[in-house]
Structures are given as C-alpha cells and as structure tokens.
Amino acid sequence: MKPNLTTTLVEHLRERISSGAIAPGDKLPSENTLIADHGVSRTVVREAITRLQAEGLVHTRRGAGSFALTPPAEDASTQARVPRTLAERRQLIEFRMGIESEAAARAASRSASANLTDMDSALAAFRAAGPNAAQAMSCDYEFHLAVSRASANPYFVQAVELFGPAMIAMPRQRFEIPDGKLAPRLERVAEEHEAIRAAIASGNQLSASAAMRLHLANSLHRLDLESGIPEGN
Missing domain, CATH: 1.10.10.10 (Winged helix-like DNA-binding domain superfamily/Winged helix DNA-binding domain)
Structure with a gap:
C-alpha cells in the first residue's frame, strides 16, 4: 500500500x-x-x-x-493522551462536555471584563484566520483556554492546558474560501463561540453551561459527519 x-x-x-x-x-x-x-x-x-x-x-x-518546541517528557503520567483515532477523538469531546460546560458556568458567575477581553481577542483572531485551518485550530484552543481561566478554578485551566491544541478536532479537508472568509463549518464554530461568550457575559450560569454543551455536541456531530458516519448515529 x-x-x-x-x-x-x-x-x-x-x-x-x-x-x-x-x-x-x-x-x-x-x-x-x-x-x-x-x-x-x-x-x-x-x-x-x-x-x-x-x-x-x-x-x-x-x-x-x-x-x-521542547518534545514532551517520556513520563506518560504527566502527559495527556493525544487522540489519534476517531473513537479517541469522540471520547475526548465527551470528556470535554462535562469539564468545559461546568467551567463556562463558573465563568458566568464571575464574568470578569479581563476574561471577556481574552475571549474577544481569540474570537477576532479565529475570524481573521480565514481558511487557514492550522491558525484556526490555535485560535479555537485559545478561546477555550480563556473560558477555563475565566472560571478562576485552576483545575479547569490545568485540564485544558494539559491537552493543549490537540483537544481541538480539526476537519480533514483543507478549506479553499476566497477573500479570507471563513468556511461554513468554521463560521458555525465562530457563531457558537460567540454564543458562549455572550452567555458568560450575561452572568447566567445555566445559559453558559448549555451554550458550551451545545457547541461540543455540535463538534461531535461535525466530527462524525466528516468521518463518514451517517446522521442519526
């Protein structure tokens, strides 16, 4: 082969x-x-x-x-499991649903302006990435990291930092979109991020948690579609 x-x-x-x-x-x-x-x-x-x-x-x-960058240490006890298969990526997103939904709720209970500014910066950079999937992945991660930091709970931050950008499931295909615009898939991600930010800014913990859970559920759905799993499975 x-x-x-x-x-x-x-x-x-x-x-x-x-x-x-x-x-x-x-x-x-x-x-x-x-x-x-x-x-x-x-x-x-x-x-x-x-x-x-x-x-x-x-x-x-x-x-x-x-x-x-400096290669990760060989000691597996201090390193996150890097998802390599479709099953592992699905499991990671399922794990993130629990952790990040609660982090978003805690962030809403505080909604500090400095944290919102960090989210805004990540959102702006995500949109500026256009069709550059690698750059978009980095900005996507920075948004989720900003949400975890907004929770003021170091364990949420530690969980997100441990996985690093590997926690973001990027699409297999490369996007060819003119004029630096986002591909439809990334546009939907941007809109979901903005909904999370708005819910956190509102101070409504339930709304913030729901917005994050919906975003990650949609990420799981997009992953399945891009991997050829029929809708409804």
Missing part, C-alpha cells in the same frame, strides 16, 4: 525535532523548502504542521513561520 505522504512527512519532522536536529526554538524549513525537498504539495505540508502542532511539537506564529 502506498504510504501516506502527510504521515511520512510528520514522522520525518517529528524525528528531527525529537533528536534535536531541529532544536527547541529553531524555525522549521519553510513551506516551499519542504515542498521541494519532499516532493509533496502545499496541502500535505500544512496538514503535517497541523498534526505536529496537535502533538505539542510545533508552534506557528502568524507571519513568522513554525518553530520547534
């Missing part, structure tokens, strides 16, 4: 980062360099970088490029 080009590139870059050939803080080769050196498309390169971001090996700064 022909090897998956994205997986091959991920394994190559992962090995270079883990071995120290690309040291923490070093900039990864540019997209054009990776395309030329590995004979792959731009889509393959971007998908590979997104997967490395989810593994906590790469951080991308808009306009600057992608940089290597």
